[in-house]
Amino acid sequence: MPRPSLNDLTAFVAVATHRSFRRAADEIGTAPSTLSHAMRALEERMGVRLLNRTTRSVSPTEAGFQLLARLRPALASLDEALDSVADFRGNVAGTVRINAPRLAAGLLVREVLPRVAERHPDVTVDVVVEGRLIDIVSSGFDAGVRLIGSVPRDMVAVPFARALTFVCVASPAYLDRFGEPGTPEDLQRHHCIGHRMPSGKLYRWEFERAGQELVIDANGPVVLDDEELMVEAAIEGLGIAYVADWAAETALLDGRLRKVLTAWMPGPEEIAVYYPGHRAVPPALRAFLDVVKNLRKTEP
Incomplete structure (x- = not known):
């Protein structure tokens, strides 16, 4: 044969x-x-x-x-x-396929990919935006991004320099009109911008203070499945949004949004790049991970 x-x-x-x-x-x-x-x-x-x-x-x-x-x-x-012979070429080359949720993909584009392109011009980073938690091995990815607590045990996790913190935000105009909530229960009298998860379910807003945990079903006139759009909706005065601080950072700095319920927000959660721990790390992926690790070392 x-x-x-x-x-x-x-x-x-x-x-x-x-x-x-x-x-x-x-x-x-x-x-x-x-x-x-x-x-x-x-x-x-x-x-x-x-x-x-x-x-x-x-x-x-x-x-x-x-x-x-x-x-x-x-x-x-x-x-x-x-x-194994890649290091003898004098430069690293290849493609790294990364699966990441939209928010983490934005962080990669802003903070990681420019440094990878500068240091390793022959490395291509192929980022696929995916909100669902998937099996990166069977789906053909070299690495993924998710909350470090949900990384499978047989994977190696490399934390990002910046942890993820959630914030409740609203526009000054909205707060002038409807007032500022003092407790999570007050949200029942406010317009809340809903967040539909990739599973189709609505995200329930989580709060924590002095060991007390609350979960609120947030109701309002708008439901979105993208955090950047949720921030835009809050800027337009459509209600209060519960989003990652990365998404609202610029609007908070320039005053288009204000934080509310700050004393009730949960603590920061680490985000990590993760990859299979049972196989050799390809040179292109190793170069990508080195950039992520170096960013963590230089972060003040």
């Missing part, structure tokens, strides 16, 4: 992992139809069906699952072998 090419085996792993010709084709950089023809040719060459296909889905057969289980570690070892 003719031995399959490395390209064909890599393509099979992509299709079997994503269970989608379209997503696998996007990862590899080819057309879905080309990839489908390549998989049929691979099956004919090997004399066994590897994929079950319908008009709506694709999934590995029993033989396909067995081949996938063997190929994944073999291809990972090959990547590690190739990466």
